[in-house]
Amino acid sequence: MTQDYFLDQLTLGKSVSYTDQYAPQLLQPVPRSLNRQELNIVESQPFHGEDIWNGYELSWLNAKGKPCVAIMQVNVPFDSTHLIESKSFKLYLNSFNQSRFNSIEHVRQTLSNDLSQCADGQVDVFLYTPAQFNAFQVAALPGLCIDDIDIDVNQYQPDGNLLLCDRNSVQSETLVSHLLKSNCLITHQPDWASIAIRYHGPAIDHAALLRYLISFRQHNEFHEQCVERIFCEIQQRCQPDKLSVYARYTRRGGLDINPFRSNFETCWPNYRLARQ
Structure with a gap:
C-alpha cells in the first residue's frame, strides 16, 4: 500500500458530518512505517519515547445527563504500529459530548481502550478534573535558546547537510528554538512548535542547527514524523x-501533540508552554 493511497482514505482535509454520540469507529490510524521507510528505521528505531497529546475540549454527560469536563493527557508509545490521525481524534472526542458515562474512570478506560486499539499499542490516558486544572501551569523548555543568532536563511525544505559539528570538541548541552514550523502532510495548514534538543557528543554548530530547524518551514509532514x-x-x-x-x-x-524521542533518557515532563 502506497503512502498516497493510504492518506487519501483519511477524513483529513475532507468535509465531514459531526456526531455527538459515542463513535469509536471515527478513529483513524496511520502506519508509522510509512515515514520510517524513508528514514530506513522500519525494523529497528534508534530511539524510544512517546507522543504526548493534551486535550482541552473533552466533555461528556454523567449518568443523570449533567455535563462534565476534563483535561486529557494521552501517551502513545513510539513503538505502537500506528500513530493516531489528529482530525479523526477530534471527531472521536466530539462524539463524547452527548454520550452518558457512569464515571470519569469509565470515560478514561473507554479512551484508553479505543486509542490502544487504533494505535495497536498500549495507550495511557490521564484525566484531570477542574479541581486539578491548576496543575497545568505555563512553563518553559529548559536549555539555551538559539533563536537570537543573526543568520541568513534561504532554505525552507529540510536538508540534513545544513547541520555542522566540531568533531574535535565534545559538548553536553540542551538547545531550544521556538522557530520550528512545518505543515500538515495533507491540508498544508501550518503547524507551529517549540523544540528542545539535548545531546552529548561532537559540538553542534548553533547557527547551523537553527538554519536546519528553520528549513522545515515549508515541509509537509505530520508532527511525529518531523x-x-x-x-x-x-x-x-x-x-x-x-x-x-x-x-x-x-x-x-x-x-x-508533543513527540519525544531519545536514545538515553525517559520522557521529560509534560510542559505546557505559553503558546499552548
Whole structure:
C-alpha cells in the first residue's frame, strides 16, 4: 500500500458530518512505517519515547445527563504500529459530548481502550478534573535558546547537510528554538512548535542547527514524523553519543501533540508552554 493511497482514505482535509454520540469507529490510524521507510528505521528505531497529546475540549454527560469536563493527557508509545490521525481524534472526542458515562474512570478506560486499539499499542490516558486544572501551569523548555543568532536563511525544505559539528570538541548541552514550523502532510495548514534538543557528543554548530530547524518551514509532514526526521538526521550528521528531541506543538481543535524521542533518557515532563 502506497503512502498516497493510504492518506487519501483519511477524513483529513475532507468535509465531514459531526456526531455527538459515542463513535469509536471515527478513529483513524496511520502506519508509522510509512515515514520510517524513508528514514530506513522500519525494523529497528534508534530511539524510544512517546507522543504526548493534551486535550482541552473533552466533555461528556454523567449518568443523570449533567455535563462534565476534563483535561486529557494521552501517551502513545513510539513503538505502537500506528500513530493516531489528529482530525479523526477530534471527531472521536466530539462524539463524547452527548454520550452518558457512569464515571470519569469509565470515560478514561473507554479512551484508553479505543486509542490502544487504533494505535495497536498500549495507550495511557490521564484525566484531570477542574479541581486539578491548576496543575497545568505555563512553563518553559529548559536549555539555551538559539533563536537570537543573526543568520541568513534561504532554505525552507529540510536538508540534513545544513547541520555542522566540531568533531574535535565534545559538548553536553540542551538547545531550544521556538522557530520550528512545518505543515500538515495533507491540508498544508501550518503547524507551529517549540523544540528542545539535548545531546552529548561532537559540538553542534548553533547557527547551523537553527538554519536546519528553520528549513522545515515549508515541509509537509505530520508532527511525529518531523521529530523522528530531526532525530535521525542529527544522529547521522553529528553522531552524538546521547540525543533527545522534544517538540511542543501548538494546539488545533483543542489538541496539542508533543513527540519525544531519545536514545538515553525517559520522557521529560509534560510542559505546557505559553503558546499552548
